[in-house]
Amino acid sequence: MDAKESCEISISGQIVKAAEYGATILTDREFPLDQVITIFSPIVSDDEVPKPILARVVATAKSGEAFLIAVAFLGSTKKDLTSIRVWLRKNYVSMSGAAGGNPR
């Protein structure tokens, strides 16, 4: 049957840079500037459960066959910022270790 109902379509991407205020994501789709998207990622979580966070696309660039999109996180609460900081600290340490860096 024919239908007329709204839906949400999710696509996958990879966060390649992260900060408290936003992130850069590698994806196979280009997003228009200013588009507001919902990101599901462990970078913002609620008791270790990924929490959806709204983000605004602020820059896009082509990277080979893919696209890099820079986003700013919107409406971050104190709890969200704490979650992002914990994620950044944890991943900074693990990436330093993986690269052979001294974690001290």
Place this chain on the structure above:
Amino acid sequence: MGLKILHFGHDTALSKSLQAYSPRTVNGLQVFPASTYEKFISLLEKESFDAILVEAFNDKPLPENWISLLTKKHPNLKEPARVAFLYIAATADDGLLRTVLDRGYTDLIAPPVDLSILLQKLQLYMRDKRF
């Protein structure tokens, strides 16, 4: 040239904090506080701003579509000189965030305002501006 910020709030605490942060930025900040509707409108008419911060309490008397009305009246507020409209609320939740985005605000900020994050976000919103 420094970043010009209009702050519409019931007190000047955030304006003072931002102004005090100015020496830590490359080109400085100029913060214009407005605590009354009349002063807010008068500053909007007289100056051009890079960012407009409006506290929830002060937003109440403004028309729901004031950002749309303002950008229609002053088309130069759009590209290439982008203006960020930030809504400052006591608490943030998904429903309020979606409401303020629908009304044309760029972002919602909830206290305690981290000035470093706020200014880095403004830089992202204005894209090519540096401060």
